[in-house]
Amino acid sequence: MQTVPVAVKGYLEQKLSRKLVHMTAGPLFLLTWPLFSAEPYARYLATVVPGLNAIRLVLIGTGVVESEGTVKSVSREGDRAELLRGPLYYVLVLIGVTIFYWRASPVGLVALSLMCGGDGLADIVGRRLGKTKLPYNPSKTYAGSIAMFLGGLAMSMGLIALFCSLGYFRCSMGEVFPSVAAISLVATLIESLPINQSVDDNLSVPGSAALMGYLLLGAVAPAVL
Ligand SMILES: Nc1ccn([C@@H]2O[C@H](COP(=O)(O)OP(=O)(O)OP(=O)(O)O)[C@@H](O)[C@H]2O)c(=O)n1
Numbered sequence: 001m002q003t004v005p006v007a008v009k010g011y012l013e014q015k016l017s018r019k020l021v022h023m024t025a026g027p028l029f030l031l032t033w034p035l036f037s038a039e040p041y042a043r044y045l046a047t048v049v050p051g052l053n054a055i056r057l058v059l060i061g062t063g064v065v066e067s068e069g070t071v072k073s074v075s076r077e078g079d080r081a082e083l084l085r086g087p088l089y090y091v092l093v094l095i096g097v098t099i100f101y102w103r104a105s106p107v108g109l110v111a112l113s114l115m116c117g118g119d120g121l122a123d124i125v126g127r128r129l130g131k132t133k134l135p136y137n138p139s140k141t142y143a144g145s146i147a148m149f150l151g152g153l154a155m156s157m158g159l160i161a162l163f164c165s166l167g168y169f170r171c172s173m174g175e176v177f178p179s180v181a182a183i184s185l186v187a188t189l190i191e192s193l194p195i196n197q198s199v200d201d202n203l204s205v206p207g208s209a210a211l212m213g214y215l216l217l218g219a220v221a222p223a224v225l
């Protein structure tokens, strides 16, 4: 099993801190949504912060702006060009979920939860506890995939419960659970495939979740926008 240094220069190992940012930035952004009004333009106002972050990632990733700290905190290997892939896709997904789903559908919450809570936890758990590799993808493990499924499902149900309690969705947790579990399973299978070199997880995971969400959760009616 790979030994993972817990602390390297500072408090957290870089791979761990990067994944913690990956797991928390999206849900923290979602938790600001109730602060916005019910006006039709509110969702577009909410995209300002991720939009500015996208611009910042492009400026740093192309070398127009220097920011060693940002490069170190969100890139795998410290190459600024990496910011134009995973991290930029991540922020674009936040913008897309905000515009197309907002507080009107749980599909956006599920897609974002699987990208943040699921894919992020898969890496953290898989690196530390992953012993048995997947037969069709030796770079990933059963432990990582199980963590992805459970982490994405738990974050999804937590956010749906919150948004239901705030009156945004007309739904019962028992009613949506089977659909969210099925969406989480499909997204977990997609994430486990050896396709990350051609399709980034930050696109394939939320994309597959959104497609499944359309099929399985489309009927969940919004109470208010
Ligand atoms: N289902 C999974 C997913 C990840 N991992 C572990 O986490 C590591 C990184 O996973 P991966 O998704 O490939 O991360 P990266 O793509 O490198 O990171 P990022 O998604 O942030 O770009 C893998 O090598 C593996 O050790 C795992 O065991 N099982």
Ligand SMILES: C/C(=C\CO)CCC[C@H](C)CCC[C@H](C)CCCC(C)C
Pocket: 018, 019, 021, 022, 025, 026, 028, 029, 032, 049, 050, 051, 053, 073, 074, 075, 086, 087, 090, 091, 094, 202
């Ligand atoms: C390491 C990451 C992805 C690679 O898989 C995550 C990148 C995170 C972005 C650089 C920053 C995203 C910030 C959000 C758009 C806004 C968060 C606001 C909230 C209130 C903290």
